[in-house]
Amino acid sequence: MNLKTSELDPTTALQRTVVPAGDWWMAEIRRGQHLRIVDVEGNEAADTLFYSLSDPRHEHYSAVDTTTRQGNVYLTTGTQLYSNQGQVMLTITADTCGRHDTLGGACSAEANQMRYALEKKPMHSCRDNFLHAIQESGYGLTKRDVPSNINFFMNVPLTGEGGLSFQDGISGPGKYVEMRAEMDVIALISNCPQLNNPCSGFNPTPLEMIIWD
Ligand SMILES: [Zn+2]
Numbered sequence: 001m002n003l004k005t006s007e008l009d010p011t012t013a014l015q016r017t018v019v020p021a022g023d024w025w026m027a028e029i030r031r032g033q034h035l036r037i038v039d040v041e042g043n044e045a046a047d048t049l050f051y052s053l054s055d056p057r058h059e060h061y062s063a064v065d066t067t068t069r070q071g072n073v074y075l076t077t078g079t080q081l082y083s084n085q086g087q088v089m090l091t092i093t094a095d096t097c098g099r100h101d102t103l104g105g106a107c108s109a110e111a112n113q114m115r116y117a118l119e120k121k122p123m124h125s126c127r128d129n130f131l132h133a134i135q136e137s138g139y140g141l142t143k144r145d146v147p148s149n150i151n152f153f154m155n156v157p158l159t160g161e162g163g164l165s166f167q168d169g170i171s172g173p174g175k176y177v178e179m180r181a182e183m184d185v186i187a188l189i190s191n192c193p194q195l196n197n198p199c200s201g202f203n204p205t206p207l208e209m210i211i212w213d
Pocket residue numbers: 045047106107125126127191192193194
């Protein structure tokens with residue numbers, strides 16, 4: 001954990017958008033711009049992907065590159081988010097939550113069924129949000145272009161045996177994570193609609209996205 005607050009003032013932001021629980025948000029973030037994701041009411045999960053704006057079909061966020069290059073499975077202030085081409089896409093510059101996951105993946109119809117119950121399969125999921133978003137985006141992306149994602153604000157400790165345990169969140173109302181784009185990127189964020197695990201406190205709530213120039 002590397003807690004750090006930001007100097008950036010939301011009243012001077014270029015863009016502020018509240019994303020209701022279960023919705024998705026997509027935006028282009030230019031090199032040098034900052035993106036802050038605010039966990040407005042606390043205990044929410046922001047399932048996040050980044051694509052290179054210049055070549056979204058071939059360069060995207062890579063959980064494997066990010067965790068192996070930094071030798072740490074958790075993300076916090078100072079973490080560089082790498083692409084599958086080995087380039088730094090963004091750097092986390094502030095973090096008031098302290099722990100973010102990139103191993104747990106996005107919730108999906110299949111995971112709902114496996115983890116919870118057969119009748120949970122049709123429930124709304126982040127994977128469905130990602131697929132809807134890329135289809136509507138006009139960037140030419142397909143379902144092959146949905147790699148392993150980041151789960152900002154999600155607490156998924158790695159156990160001693162190498163397993164994952166989805167735990168009650170350590171985030172709280174107003175906590176945020178902020179990053180600086182090191183290249184022009186497309187951000188795609190699913191505000192997790194999951195009702196079956198503690199990552200969203202069984203009660204999904206809004207996120208706010210703030211961009212500074
Ligand atoms: Zn989800």
